[in-house]
Amino acid sequence: MNGFMDKLSEKILPLANALGQNRYLTVLRDAFMLSFPITMFGSIVVVLNNLPFFSDATKGTLGTLFGNGQNATMSIMTVFVTFGIGYYLSKSYDVEGIFGGAVSFASFLILTPFFMTTESGETVSGVLSLDRLGAKGMFIGMIAAFLAAEIYCRITKRGWQIKMPDGVPPAVSKSFAALIPAIITLTVFLVINAIMTGVFNANLHDVIYEVIQKPLTGLGSSLPATLLALFFVQFLWFFGLHGQIIVNSVMDPIWNTLMLDNLEAYQNGDALPHIVTKPFMETFTVGLGGSGMTLAVVILMAFVLKKKQYRDVGRLALAPGIFNVNEPAIFGMPIVLNATILIPWVVAPLVVTTLNYLVMAAGLVPAPTGVSVPWTVPVVFSGVLATNSWLGGLLQVIDVVIVGLIWYPFLRVLDRQVEPSLEQ
Known part of the structure; x- marks a missing residue:
C-alpha cells in the first residue's frame, strides 16, 4: 500500500504544485478574496432584511430602505x-x-x-x-x-x-x-x-x-462534477497539499456565479435555480469542521478513543474545529499520508454531499439562498444563515452524525495500531 501511495504521489504532486503556483489561478483566487469583505457586507444586509419571522410587508420596507447594501x-x-x-x-x-x-x-x-x-x-x-x-x-x-x-x-x-x-x-x-x-x-x-x-x-x-x-x-452545478471536485480536494489534502485552495481556484468562478444567480432569484421571490453554489460548498462541506468534515472526527478522538495520543490531539483540535479550522487534526493525527484512514477521509464527504444534494433536490431542505456565509461560522448557525431555515442547521447535525458513523470503525483500527509505549 505504501509503495502504491509513493508512486501515486510522484505522479500527482508535480501537477498539483503546478496548479497551486499557476500565475492566473493565483490571481483569480486573490481577486475573489478582494471582493470577499464587500460581498460579506451585502450578505449580512440580505440576511437582516429577510429574517424568517418578518412579514412580507416588513421585508419589502427593509428592502426599499436598505436594499442598496446588496445592490452595491x-x-x-x-x-x-x-x-x-x-x-x-x-x-x-x-x-x-x-x-x-x-x-x-x-x-x-x-x-x-x-x-x-x-x-x-x-x-x-x-x-x-x-x-x-x-x-x-x-x-x-x-x-x-x-x-x-x-x-x-x-x-x-x-x-x-x-x-x-x-x-x-x-x-x-x-x-x-x-x-x-x-x-x-x-x-x-x-x-x-x-x-x-x-x-x-x-x-x-x-x-x-x-x-x-x-x-x-x-x-x-451538477452532482457528478461537485463530487469530482470534492474528491480532488480530499485526495490532494491526503498528500499534504491544500486541496481547497487548488480546486477552488478553478471552481470558484463557477460556484460564485451560481451563488449570484440564487441570490437574484431569492431577492425576486422566485424559485432558487441551483443547489450547488459557493455557499453550499462552504456551509455543507467546509462548514462541518473544515476540509474533510472533521468535526465529528475530533469529537470521537477527544472523547471516545482510548489512547492518550489521540485524545490529546482531539481535545487540542476541538476548539479550532468548531470554527472549521482543522489543520491540528490533519497534521496532528496525522491524516496526511495515513493510509489507514484514506477511505473515510475521501468517502465521508462524498456520501454526505450526495445526501445533502438529494434532500435539497427533493425539497425537504431549502437550498442555500445565495447569501455568503463565512466558512468560520460554527455548524448549525451557518446552516441556518445559508438557507434562511432551521432545517439547514438540522441537516448539518445529521451530516456530522453520518461522518462520525463512517469514521468510527477506522478510528478504532487506528486506536489499536498505536505502539504500547504510547498508551496511557
Whole structure:
C-alpha cells in the first residue's frame, strides 16, 4: 500500500504544485478574496432584511430602505473581480497594480452594453443592468480583465511610456507612464466591441454567456462534477497539499456565479435555480469542521478513543474545529499520508454531499439562498444563515452524525495500531 501511495504521489504532486503556483489561478483566487469583505457586507444586509419571522410587508420596507447594501456589493461582484484581476496580475509582472486594475475594469465596461430592455419591450439607453455587473457578466469580466491586464503589462514592459523629469510628483509621473499602455489596451477593446456591434449586431456579453458561461455553470452545478471536485480536494489534502485552495481556484468562478444567480432569484421571490453554489460548498462541506468534515472526527478522538495520543490531539483540535479550522487534526493525527484512514477521509464527504444534494433536490431542505456565509461560522448557525431555515442547521447535525458513523470503525483500527509505549 505504501509503495502504491509513493508512486501515486510522484505522479500527482508535480501537477498539483503546478496548479497551486499557476500565475492566473493565483490571481483569480486573490481577486475573489478582494471582493470577499464587500460581498460579506451585502450578505449580512440580505440576511437582516429577510429574517424568517418578518412579514412580507416588513421585508419589502427593509428592502426599499436598505436594499442598496446588496445592490452595491453582491449584485455587482464582477466589478470588484475584474479590478482585482487587473491589479494582481499587474503586480505579478512588477507593473503598477492600480492602473492595471483600472484598465481591466474599463475594458470590461467597454464590452458591456449600456442599454437594457424593459418587460414591456422598450429599450432604455444610457443605463447599466445590474445582472451584467453581477452573475451574467462574471465570465466575460474575467476574460476581459485577464486579456486587458496582459496587453497593458506587455506594452509597459516594452518601455512604451512617457517618462517625466525627476522633479515631477510621483502620482503625476505614474499617470503619464500609464497613458500610452492604457490607450492602446482600451483601443483594442473598443475595436472588438465595434466589430461585434457593427458587423455581427451582437455583444460579447451575450455571446460569452451563451457559449461559455451557461454550459460551464450547468456542468459545475451538477452532482457528478461537485463530487469530482470534492474528491480532488480530499485526495490532494491526503498528500499534504491544500486541496481547497487548488480546486477552488478553478471552481470558484463557477460556484460564485451560481451563488449570484440564487441570490437574484431569492431577492425576486422566485424559485432558487441551483443547489450547488459557493455557499453550499462552504456551509455543507467546509462548514462541518473544515476540509474533510472533521468535526465529528475530533469529537470521537477527544472523547471516545482510548489512547492518550489521540485524545490529546482531539481535545487540542476541538476548539479550532468548531470554527472549521482543522489543520491540528490533519497534521496532528496525522491524516496526511495515513493510509489507514484514506477511505473515510475521501468517502465521508462524498456520501454526505450526495445526501445533502438529494434532500435539497427533493425539497425537504431549502437550498442555500445565495447569501455568503463565512466558512468560520460554527455548524448549525451557518446552516441556518445559508438557507434562511432551521432545517439547514438540522441537516448539518445529521451530516456530522453520518461522518462520525463512517469514521468510527477506522478510528478504532487506528486506536489499536498505536505502539504500547504510547498508551496511557
